[in-house]
Amino acid sequence: MSFDLDLSGGPCAVIDRAALRHNLSVVRSTAPQSKVMAVVKANAYGHGIVQVAQALIAADAFGVARLKEAVALREAGIGQPIVLLEGVFTHQELDVAARLNLETVVHSFPQLAALESWRGARRLSVWCKVDTGMNRLGFRMDEFPLAWSRLNACVSVLPQPRVMTHLAVADERDNTHTPQQVARFATLTNGLNVERSMGNSAGLVAWPDARVEWVRPGLMLYGMSPFAEQVAADLNLQPAMTLVTQLIALRELRVGEEVGYGATWRAPRVAGGGPGRRRHHSFLNH
Numbered sequence: 003m004s005f006d007l008d009l010s011g012g013p014c015a016v017i018d019r020a021a022l023r024h025n026l027s028v029v030r031s032t033a034p035q036s037k038v039m040a041v042v043k044a045n046a047y048g049h050g051i052v053q054v055a056q057a058l059i060a061a062d063a064f065g066v067a068r069l070k071e072a073v074a075l076r077e078a079g080i081g082q083p084i085v086l087l088e089g090v091f092t093h094q095e096l097d098v099a100a101r102l103n104l105e106t107v108v109h110s111f112p113q114l115a116a117l118e119s120w121r122g123a124r125r126l127s128v129w130c131k132v133d134t135g136m137n138r139l140g141f142r143m144d145e146f147p148l149a150w151s152r153l154n155a156c157v158s159v160l161p162q163p164r165v166m167t168h169l170a171v172a173d174e175r176d177n178t179h180t181p182q183q184v185a186r187f188a189t190l191t192n193g194l195n196v197e198r199s200m201g202n203s204a205g206l207v208a209w210p211d212a213r214v215e216w217v218r219p220g221l222m223l224y225g226m227s228p229f230a231e232q233v234a235a236d237l238n239l240q241p242a243m244t245l246v247t248q249l250i251a252l253r254e255l256r257v258g259e260e261v262g263y264g265a266t267w268r269a270p271r272v273a274g275g276g277p278g279r280r281r282h283h284s285f286l287n288h
């Protein structure tokens with residue numbers, strides 16, 4: 003026998019579409035020359051991929067990690083360019099990408115070989131990812147010329163593939179690693195006359211040289227500061243998610259009384275005012 007369990011009234015994450023749009027406008031004014039690939043991977047960082055994409059329909063493209071996220075967007079009627087940031091690995095996935103008119107990242111030789119041996123119904127728009135120092139995904143600098151010429155010769159790839167890289171420590175404003183990555187990317191791409199993409203949220207805010215033809219913000223669209231030393235409001239960002247629930251109890255404690263499992267928190271003072279209140283406030287701002 004089945005029964006319906008009424009779970010309404012529990013905690014609820016409320017998503018503010020106006021905040022999402024406001025944050026996109028902050029990206030636009032920070033990088034006015036760049037096109038914006040709004041990163042909506044991981045269910046739009048937990049905010050709901052379809053609703054977020056609908057709210058951010060003014061973005062120039064959407065970036066997702068997985069094929070099934072792109073499928074969900076297309077099924078919801080999103081017609082924007084969608085970029086598969088992880089790329090694909092099999093002919094079957096390439097067929098789906100072609101059918102849904104997706105763009106795909108090629109970051110490794112196995113992916114390149116899969117493209118070269120594939121004969122699809124239509125050619126794909128491709129981003130070639132180069133590793134300028136994050137050492138996670140992408141062709142190494144010395145592999146890039148070969149990968150680039152093979153991509154350009156590949157019959158399944160549309161002309162003028164684009165080039166991207168990813169910054170490892172863009173959130174550290176005094177770290178020399180980022181200018182090194184930016185310089186390597188410039189050296190590699192300056193003669194190419196193609197569209198490029200480099201900066202995530204931290205990159206596009208903190209490093210003007212990372213604002214090339216495309217920027218790829220994630221965090222800041224959702225109203226999060228990518229920097230440890232600045233909260234969202236410092237960057238004029240608005241939190242897109244608010245948790246709403248019902249308080250089920252309020253208690254007053256005497257100074258020195260402990261709370262909960264392990265008794266790890268001890269009341270330092272009587273309620274109201276003081277430093278405890280401020281700490282609570284900054285938590286909300288993050």
Ligand SMILES: *Cc1c(COP(=O)(O)O)cnc(C)c1O
Pocket residue numbers: 041043087168201202203204218219220221222228
């Ligand atoms: C997640 C991701 C981004 C967005 O990064 P944020 O720090 O959230 O702005 C950009 N590019 C790639 C390749 C990513 O994987």
